Amino acid sequence: METSKDLPKFAVLQLSGCSGCEVSLLNSDEWINNFQLVYMPLVVTSNKIPDDVEVLLVTGGVRTDEDIHNLRKGRSRTKKLIAVGTCALSGGVAQFKGNHIARESFLKASHRLRLPDMLPNAYPIDRFVDVDLYLPGCPPTPQLFMTALKDPENAKIAAIVCQECGRQKLNDMRPTSITGPRSGVVLPDICLVNQGYICVGTSTRGGCGALCTRPGHACVGCRGPANPYLNKEPKFVLDNLRRVFARMTDIPAEEIDAVLESPWLSLFLGQFTDYTQEADLPLRTKEKML
Amino acid sequence: MTTITYPLSRIEGHARVVIDVYDNEVFRADFQAMEMRGFSHYVRGVPAEQITVIVPRICGVCSTAHQVASVKALEDVFGITPPPLASDIREVLLLGQLIQNQATSLFIFTMPDRTNASSLFELSQSEAGKAREFSLAQMALKIRKIGTDLITLAGGQFIHPIKTVIGGVSSGIKREKADQMILTIQELLPVATELVDIYWEMSMEMGDRIGSWGDDEPTHYLASTEANNYCLNSQRLRVMQPDGTEAPSFDPHDFEAYLQIAESEYSYAGVSSYMGQILRANSLARINLTESLGTPRADAYLRRFVQTFGKPAHAIMFFDLCRGIELVYALEKAQQMLEGDLEHGETEVGYAPKDGTGFGLVEAPRGPLIHRYEVENGLIKTADFVIPTVHNMLAIRRALTVAAKRYVGPEGINAELERAVGRVVRAFDPCIACATK
Numbered sequence: 107m108e109t110s111k112d113l114p115k116f117a118v119l120q121l122s123g124c125s126g127c128e129v130s131l132l133n134s135d136e137w138i139n140n141f142q143l144v145y146m147p148l149v150v151t152s153n154k155i156p157d158d159v160e161v162l163l164v165t166g167g168v169r170t171d172e173d174i175h176n177l178r179k180g181r182s183r184t185k186k187l188i189a190v191g192t193c194a195l196s197g198g199v200a201q202f203k204g205n206h207i208a209r210e211s212f213l214k215a216s217h218r219l220r221l222p223d224m225l226p227n228a229y230p231i232d233r234f235v236d237v238d239l240y241l242p243g244c245p246p247t248p249q250l251f252m253t254a255l256k257d258p259e260n261a262k263i264a265a266i267v268c269q270e271c272g273r274q275k276l277n278d279m280r281p282t283s284i285t286g287p288r289s290g291v292v293l294p295d296i297c298l299v300n301q302g303y304i305c306v307g308t309s310t311r312g313g314c315g316a317l318c319t320r321p322g323h324a325c326v327g328c329r330g331p332a333n334p335y336l337n338k339e340p341k342f343v344l345d346n347l348r349r350v351f352a353r354m355t356d357i358p359a360e361e362i363d364a365v366l367e368s369p370w371l372s373l374f375l376g377q378f379t380d381y382t383q384e385a386d387l388p389l390r391t392k393e394k395m396l
Numbered sequence: 397m398t399t400i401t402y403p404l405s406r407i408e409g410h411a412r413v414v415i416d417v418y419d420n421e422v423f424r425a426d427f428q429a430m431e432m433r434g435f436s437h438y439v440r441g442v443p444a445e446q447i448t449v450i451v452p453r454i455c456g457v458c459s460t461a462h463q464v465a466s467v468k469a470l471e472d473v474f475g476i477t478p479p480p481l482a483s484d485i486r487e488v489l490l491l492g493q494l495i496q497n498q499a500t501s502l503f504i505f506t507m508p509d510r511t512n513a514s515s516l517f518e519l520s521q522s523e524a525g526k527a528r529e530f531s532l533a534q535m536a537l538k539i540r541k542i543g544t545d546l547i548t549l550a551g552g553q554f555i556h557p558i559k560t561v562i563g564g565v566s567s568g569i570k571r572e573k574a575d576q577m578i579l580t581i582q583e584l585l586p587v588a589t590e591l592v593d594i595y596w597e598m599s600m601e602m603g604d605r606i607g608s609w610g611d612d613e614p615t616h617y618l619a620s621t622e623a624n625n626y627c628l629n630s631q632r633l634r635v636m637q638p639d640g641t642e643a644p645s646f647d648p649h650d651f652e653a654y655l656q657i658a659e660s661e662y663s664y665a666g667v668s669s670y671m672g673q674i675l676r677a678n679s680l681a682r683i684n685l686t687e688s689l690g691t692p693r694a695d696a697y698l699r700r701f702v703q704t705f706g707k708p709a710h711a712i713m714f715f716d717l718c719r720g721i722e723l724v725y726a727l728e729k730a731q732q733m734l735e736g737d738l739e740h741g742e743t744e745v746g747y748a749p750k751d752g753t754g755f756g757l758v759e760a761p762r763g764p765l766i767h768r769y770e771v772e773n774g775l776i777k778t779a780d781f782v783i784p785t786v787h788n789m790l791a792i793r794r795a796l797t798v799a800a801k802r803y804v805g806p807e808g809i810n811a812e813l814e815r816a817v818g819r820v821v822r823a824f825d826p827c828i829a830c831a832t833k
Contacts, residue, residue, distance in 0.1 A: 122431050124829050125408050126456020126555045132504070133544050133554060135537040143517050147405040149504050150515035151818070170431065199438065199453045212437040219662055221430055245456060245555055292566070322566060323558045326449065369442045369450065 114160040116255065117145035119180045121173040122200060122228065123166030127191040127245040131163075134248030137255060159184040161255060163241075167193035168229040169200055170222035181235040188254055189230075189237045192244040192328055192374060197228035232388055241396045244328035244374065247314055250396065258396050264312025266332045267325050271307060271316035273297045275354065282356045284365060292322035299354045304365045308350045309335060309343050313396065327374040333392040397423065400809065402817045406505040406515070408457045409828025413817045414662075415800050422804050425796035427789065427821060429665035432832045439779045444470060444771045445562065445749060447779070451767070452556040454781070455829040457500075459556045460493040460547055461760035462767070462781075462830075464629065467560050468756030469767040474562065474749060479742040482564030483629055485550050488733050489557065490628035490758060492546025494726040497761035498679075498719040499543060501825045502595055503536035506716050509819050510598035532594070539588045539723070542580060546730055549577055564744025574734040581731045588727055589693060592720040599717060608802065609711035610820060611795035614638035616670045617681035617708065618655075618787055620757055620764040624688050626725060628759040635670060636685050640708045648757040648766045651782060660789075665831035667789040668782075674794060677763025677787040678824060679718035684708040691732065694725035712795050712823040719825075749774060760784055762827060785831040788824045795820045 116137075118128060128148045137143070145155045155162065162184035168174055181187055192198050209227070216224040231237065241254045253261045264270045273296055281302030292298070298305040298319060307316070307325035311332045319325050335343040344366055351362045365371065402413040410430040416423040435454050439447055448466045452459035464486055471478065478486075504516050516533050544554050549569060551557025559566050603609050615638055620630035633651065635643040646654050657668040669675060684707065689695050698721055705714060751774070756767045763784030770777040799820050803813035 120410075122410075122433075124433070124453055124456040124459075126453070126459065129456045129555055132500070132537070133541065135534065135541075138517065138533065138537075143515070147410075148408065149406060149517070151405045151508070152514060153403055153405075172430070199450065200434065205438075205441070208437050208440055211440065212432075212434045215437065216432050216434065216664070218660075218664055221428065221662070221664065224432060244453070318553060318558065321552050321559075323552060369446055 113140065113142040115144045115156065115158065116141045116161040116163065117143070117155050117159045117180075117184070118148075118163045118165065119145070119155065119176060120147060121164065121166030121177060121194070121231070122169030123191065123193040123198065127165040130245035130248055131251050134252055136252050141255060155180055155183045157183040161186045161188060163188050163190045163254075164194050164231055165190045167197040167200060168225065168231055168234060170224055172222035174234055177231055177234055186238045187235065188239045188241055189232065190241045190246060190251075190254075192242060192330075193228070194231050195240055195242050195330065196230050200228035230387070232390070236388070237394070239394055239396060240390055242311070242328070242330040243314060247317065249315070250313055254396055261396060263396060267307030267310045267312050267314065267316050267319060267329070270312050270314070271297075271319045273319065276300050280354065280356045284357055284361055294322075297354075298322070298324050299350065302355065302357070304362070304371070306347055306371065309346050311395070326371060330374070333395070336392055336395065337389050398809075400813075402814055404818065404821055406508070406818070407821060407826055407828070408455070409826075409831075411821070411826065411828050413796060413821065415796070415804075415813075415817075417800075417804055417809065420804060420806055420808065422797060422800040425793060425800045426662055427792045427796060427826075428663040429828045429832050431828060432664040433829050435833045436779050436781060439776050442776045444473070444769065444774055444776055447769065447776055448560075448562065449558070451781075454833050455827055456555050457497065458493070458760055458762070458765075458827055458830055460489055460551060461758050461765050463551075463557055464490060464560050465756040465758045465760075465765050465767040467562055468758065469754045469769050470562050470756070470771075471747075472754030472756060473752045473769060473771050474747045474754075476563055476745055476747045478564040479745060481568065481738065481741040482743055484733060484736070485565045485569060485738055485743075486560055486629045487627060488569070488730060488738070489547060489550035489560065491726045491730045491733070492543045492550060494543070494628065494722060494761050495546065495730070496540055496543025497825075498723040498726070499536060499540035501822070502716065502719050502723065503532070503540070503591065505825065506819075506822045507532075507536075507595060507598070509815070509822065510595070510602050512815070532591070535587050535591055538584060539591060542584060542727065545577065545580070549573060561744060563747050564742075566743070568740065568743055569734070569738040571739055574738060578731055578734050581727055581734075585693070585724075585727050585731075589724060592697070592724060595720055596717060599713060603713065606816075609713040610823065611791075611798040612711035613794070614708070614710055615791060616673050616675040617684050618670065618675050618677045618764060619682040619685045620759045621682050621686065623686060624690065626682070626686065626689050626729070630757055630759045630764070633757070633764050634685055635675075636681070636708060642685070648755040651755075651766055655782070655787070657782065657786060663789075665789060665828065666786050668786045669790060674790040675787055676791045677784045678715055678761070679722055680709065680712075680715045681763060682759070683718040683721060689721070689725045691725055691728035693728055694721055697721040697724055712820060715823045715825070762825060762830075763787055781830070781833040783827075783830045783833060785824075785826045785828070788826065789831075792821060792824050792826065795823070
C-alpha cells in the first residue's frame with residue numbers, strides 16, 4: 107500500500123453553510139485511496155491549513171468577517187482553489203435577494219458579544235479571492251466531487267439536466283394548469299413539464315445524473331445556469347424557461363411567472379441569475395465551471 | 397484572569413469553548429456557536445407549501461429530520477393524517493438518518509479521541525497499525541453509507557430529501573429495491589457490531605486511562621421515543637427526572653409550558669431548560685427512557701449497558717456508547733421494516749391548504765425536534781424551530797465546567813484539558829447549523 111504521506115494533499119475550508127457538501131464528499135470513499143486529507147474541521151482536528159496544499163475546496167458562503175479572513179488565508183496556501191456548492195457560488199440560501207424584511211429581522215437578531223460579526227449579506231467567494239474551478243450543486247454529488255478532484259479538465263458534463271433525465275417530451279400532452287410544486291401521481295417516463303410541473307431542468311446544467319427528475323421530482327435548478335446563460339442577466343434564463351413552457355404547455359404566462367419568482371425557486375435559480383448583476387465580479391467562463 | 401479559547405473540530409459547524417480561569421480556579425466555561433444560519437428569519441412570507449423544500453437546508457447533516465418535521469407541521473395546520481404506509485416509509489427514512497448520523501459521530505467524530513489521533517483518516521507509521529486503521533476507516537464508511545442509501549431509497553435524495561410530501565410520501569418502495577437493501581444490511585450488520593464492539597472496548601480503555609467518564613450528576617432527560625417502541629416518527633415528548641422516575645408526557649403543541657428557550661449573549665445559539673432545570677437530549681436520554689428496543693442484537697447491547705452502568709446512567713461518555721446501541725438497532729429495524737410490504741397501498745391523502753398554527757415533531761438523532769409554523773393567507777407568518785442541540789446547551793456548559801475543574805488546579809492548567817474539552821462537546825454531538833436556525 108502506498109503511504110498516505112506520498113499522496114497529494116487536499117483540504118476543505120468550511121465557511122458559512124450547512125455541511126451538506128462535506129456530507130456528500132464523505133459519501134464517496136474513493137478519495138481515501140487517492141488523496142491525503144490534511145484539513146477539514148468536520149472530520150480532522152487541525153487548527154490551520156498547511157501551506158503546501160494542492161487543492162483547497164471551499165464550501166459555504168461568506169457570511170461573517172471571519173469568513174473573509176479565513177478565505178484569504180486559505181487562498182494563499184493552496185495551488186488550486188475550487189468553489190463548491192450553491193453557497194460558495196452565490197451566497198446560498200442565506201442571501202436575502204431583496205427581502206428587506208428578512209434582512210432587517212436577521213441583522214437585528216444577530217449581534218453577540220465577542221463573536222464574529224455578520225455581514226449585511228451572504229456573498230459568493232469570488233467576490234474576495236480568485237477561483238480556479240466552480241463546482242455547483244446543493245450539494246454536488248459524490249461523483250462530481252471525485253471528478254473535481256481527479257480530472258476536471260477532461261470531464262464531460264451534460265449540457266442540461268434533460269440529457270440525463272431520460273423522460274420523454276411529448277407534443278400532444280399540454281397541461282393547462284400547474285400541478286403544484288409536487289402533488290398528485292407522477293407518470294413514469296414522461297417529461298415533468300408535460301405533466302404540469304414547474305421543472306427547470308431545461309435551463310439547468312447537468313452532471314447531477316438527474317437524480318431528482320428521474321424519480322419524479324421537478325428540478326429546482328441547484329446546479330445553476332447551463333453554459334449559454336453563464337454571466338448573463340437573469341432575464342436570459344427566465345426567458346428561456348418561459349419559452350419552454352409556452353412551447354410545451356397551455357399554462358397562462360402569468361402563472362408561470364409567479365412560480366419562477368417564488369421563494370421556492372429563488373433558492374437556486376434566482377440566486378445564480380442575481381449574481382450576474384454585480385458588475386465587479388470576475389466572469390465565470392464555461393471552462394471553469396464543472 | 398486568564399481566558400483560554402479552544403476552537404473545535406470534528407463537530408457539525410463552527411463553535412468554540414471559552415474557559416475563564418481566575419487564580420487557578422475555573423470561573424466560567426462556555427460553549428459558543430460562532431455562526432448564525434437564521435432560517436426563522438428567511439422563511440417569513442414564504443408560501444407555506446414551499447417551506448418543506450427550504451428548511452432541509454438549515455443543515456445538511458440533519459436535513460431529513462427537518463424535512464419530516466416540516467411536513468408534519470403543515471399536516472397539522474391543514475388537519476390531515478398521512479396513511480400508515482407513508483408513516484412507515486418516513487420511519488425508514490429517519491432510521492437511515494440515525495444510521496448515517498450515529499456512524500459519523502461514533503467513527504469519524506469520536507473514535508479518534510479514543511486513540512488520540514487527529515482523524516479517522518490519519519494513518520500511523522507502522523505497517524500493522526496502518527493496515528488496521530485503514531480497514532477501520534473503510535468499514536466505518538461502509539456502515540455510514542447504508543444510512544445514506546436508506547435516505548436515498550426512502551427520501552429520493554441523499555441529502556435534502558424530497559419524497560416526504562404533505563399528506564404522505566410521493567411513492568412506495570419497490571420490492572426489488574427493498575430486497576437489495578436487505579442483502580446489504582445482512583452482509584454488513586456483523587461488520588457494524590464488530591465496529592461497535594471495538595468502539596466499546598476503546599471507550600472502556602479510555603475511561604480507565606482518564607479515570608473518569610465525565611459529568612455524571614443526575615439530570616432531566618428528554619426524548620420522544622416510547623418505552624417499548626423506538627418510533628422516530630414520534631408523537632409525544634417524555635421526561636425522566638433526575639431520580640429516574642418519569643414526569644407526565646406532553647404534546648408538542650404544549651411544549652412552551654415545559655421547555656423555556658432563551659437567547660444567549662455570548663453565543664448565536666439559544667439555551668433551553670425544563671421547568672428551569674438543566675436537561676439532556678440525544679442518545680443517552682432515549683436509552684434511559686427505554687425498556688426494550690424490540691430487535692435482538694440491540695436489546696442484547698441494551699442489557700449489557702444497563703447491567704454495566706445502571707439505569708438511569710448519567711456520565712456523559714455514555715452518550716457515545718448509546719449511539720453504538722442505536723446504530724445496531726437502526727440497522728436491524730430498517731431490515732425488519734423493509735421485509736414488510738412498503739410498495740402497495742395508499743401513499744398519500746389529499747388536502748386543502750388553510751391558515752392556522754401547526755406543530756411537527758420527530759425524534760432526530762440529537763433529540764426531539766419541533767417545527768412550529770403560523771400560516772396566514774397561505775404564507776408563513778412566523779416559524780419556530782425547537783432544536784435538540786439547544787436542549788443540551790446547559791448540560792454541555794456544566795460538563796465543560798466539571799472537566800475544566802478536573803484539569804485546572806494549584807499547579808496550573810493541565811494540557812490534557814484541550815482533549816477533554818473536545819471529548820465533552822463531542823459526547824453531545826452538537827449541531828451548530830441547527831442550533832442557530
